[in-house]
Amino acid sequence: MNCRRRLLGRHTALVKLCLWLVVGYGFVWLFVLHHELPSAHWSTPPIDELGRPTFRYVKRYEKNLPQLRALPSKGTDRPRYLFFAGAQSGSGWNNVLQEQLLNNHLAHLSQRAYVFPHYVPEDDPRFPEMLANGTRSLIKIPINALVSGPTGGGPLSYDGRDSLARRAVPEEYWHTVCPPAEVVVVNLSEAMHEMELDGASDGQEIMASWADKLLKISAPCVSIEGGAPFDYMLTGSSRVLSIWPSYSHSPILKYFAWSPIVTAALFWNFHLLSQSPPPGFLVPFPGNPHKFESFPALHTSEQTIPGLLGIHVRRGDYESHCVFLAEVGATYNAWSLLGTPGISNWSSTLPDYVWPALPDYLDVPPGQSLKAAKIDHCWPSPAAIVARAHKVREGTARRQALRRIYISTNGDPAWVRDLTALLTVDGWEVSSSLDMVLTLEGRAVSQAVDMGVLTSAESFIGVGFSSLTSNVVQLRLAGGRHPDTIHFW
Ligand SMILES: *[C@@H]1O[C@H](CO)[C@@H](O)[C@H](O)[C@H]1NC(C)=O
Ligand SMILES: *[C@@H]1O[C@H](CO)[C@@H](O)[C@H](O)[C@H]1NC(C)=O
Ligand SMILES: *[C@@H]1O[C@H](CO)[C@@H](O)[C@H](O)[C@H]1NC(C)=O
Secondary structure, eight states: OOHHHHHHSSOHHHHHHHHHHHHHHHHHHHHHHOOOOOOGGGGOOOBOTTSOBOOHHHHHHHHTOHHHHSSOOSSTTSOOEEEETTOOOSSOHHHHHHHHHHHHHHHHHTTOEEEEOOBOOOSOTTSOOBOTTSOBOOOOBOHHHHEESGGGTOOSSSSSOSOGGGSOEEHHHHHHHSOGGGOEEEEHHHHHHHTTOOTTOOHHHHHHHHHHHHHHOOOSEEEEESSOTTOHHHHTSGGGGGGHHHHTTSHHHHTOEEOHHHHHHHHHTGGGTOSSOOOGGGSOOSSOTTSGGGSOOEETTSOOEEEEEEEEEOOTTHHHHHHHHHHTTOOOOGGGGGGOTTGGGTOTTOTTOOOOOOSOOOOOOTTOOHHHHHHHHHSOOHHHHHHHHHHHHHTOTTSOOOOEEEEEEOOOHHHHHHHHHHHHHTTOEEEEGGGOOOOHHHHHTHHHHHHHHHHHEEEEEEOTTOHHHHHHHHHHHHTTOOGGGEEEO
16 A cells, blocks of 8 residues: 555545554554654655655755764865775665675775765666656665665764764765865776785685775775775675674674664554564654654664564566576575585684574485575475475474564565465464555665564574575674574575
C-alpha cells in the first residue's frame, strides 16, 4: 500500500483510511510506550518532477554536520582529507557499500577524514530518469538516507568525543575546501607499482602499504585517482580476508549504523518482526517528528530482535546468475568466506589469529559435483529453505526459541506466497519484504531496510555468493553477534 501517493491523490476515502492507519498505529504505540510519535507528515516527503523523493531533510542534515561548521576550511589548519575519485558509485548498492567501508577504514588508518559520495543507482526501474524536456536526470541518494555512523560523517565513538577533524565529509564539501590546485593526486597504478603491489597482493598488505604511504603525505587534500585500491577483484577473492583482523575492530565497523529512515521503517513495521512492542532503540525521540533526525540511527551493536530468523533469498536474475557463478568457479563473496575450513592457513602473517567460527561454508555433500553443490547453495528450493530454517531453529537451544521468519527477497509474490505457506506449515510466523509498508524514501532505500532487519534478527541465513549477505555477515560480526547465528544455504 502506498499511503503517500494516495494522500497526494484525490481519493478522499483512501486518504481517510491511510490517515486512520497511520494515526491508529500512533495511538497503539503511544499507549504502549508513552512516547510522542511521528505524524503522517513524516511519510509525505517532498518529491521532484519525476515523483522521486528529494531527500531534502537528509541533505540538510549532511550540510549541517558539525565537522563542516566548526573547523578551518583553508590553509594548513584544515583537517586531512582522503577522496577516492575512482570509487564505484552506480553499481549495486552492496558492492558500493563494501568498497566504501574499506575506503573509510583506509582513511581512518591514514589519519584522514573520509570523503563520502552520493549513491547514484543507474537504470533502476524504480526511478524514472527522463525529464519532460528530454534530459536524463539520475537520482542521487545521499549516503545518510542509507547509513549513518562513520561512513556518513557520524561519530567514530559512542560518546561523540572523537575528533571532529577525523569525521567523514560529503563530496560537495570536499570540492569547496579542496580546490583542484590544492589537491595532491595519487595515481593508483603508479602508486601500486611503487609499493610493489599488484592484482595478486594480499589484502592486508594492500591496506597497510596504502595507509603508510598516505600517512606520510602532509598535504591536507589527497585524492586517489585512476582506479580503486579495493576493487571487486579483491573483494571477490579470498585475498581480502587478511584485512579482517584489524578491520573488524575498526571504529568504521564498530560504530556502523543504519540511517534513521531504516530505523523508522523497522519501527512502523515492527508487528511484522515480533509480537512485542518495538524496543527503545527503534522508538522516535520526543519533539518535532518532521525532521529526519526524529529517529535514532540503528547501530548493529544493539540487542537482537528475540525469536526472529532473518533469511535472504535472492531470486530473479539469480536463477541464471547462480549457474554462471558455478561455471566460472566462484567462491563465496568476501566475508562470507570466514567459515571456510583451513582459513587460518591462508594468511601466513597471522598464524595465531582466531578467526570467527562461522558454522557454514561452501561444502560439497558426498556424491554431488562441486558445480551442483554451488547451485544448491546459491538457489535453494523452497523445500531446502524450509529444511534449513528448521535445522537452524533446532540448533538454537541456548537462546530464545526462534519462531518468526522474515524473508528478505526480490522473489515474485506468488513464489513468496508458496514459500510462506510451506514455512507456516512448519510452525513459523512469516513475513517478507513484500509486506513492508514504506514511505517513498523508505522504498528508495528498501535494500538497506531489509539489511537493517537482517542485522537485527536473532539469527540469519544468507546466500554466500551475494554481496548483500556478505555485508550482513560483516556487520553482524562487527556488531558483536555470535558467529553461530550466521548461516548460509
Ligand atoms: C531540462 O530541465 C532540467 C530541470 O528543469 C534542467 O536542469 C535542464 O537544463 C533542462 N535541459 C534542457 C536541455 O533544457
Ligand atoms: C596514471 O598513470 C598512468 C601511468 O603513468 C597513466 O597512464 C594514467 O593515465 C594515469 N591516470 C590518471 C588518472 O592520471
Ligand atoms: C594448516 O596448516 C597446518 C600446518 O602447516 C597443517 O598441519 C594443517 O593440516 C592445515 N589445515 C588445513 C585445514 O589445511
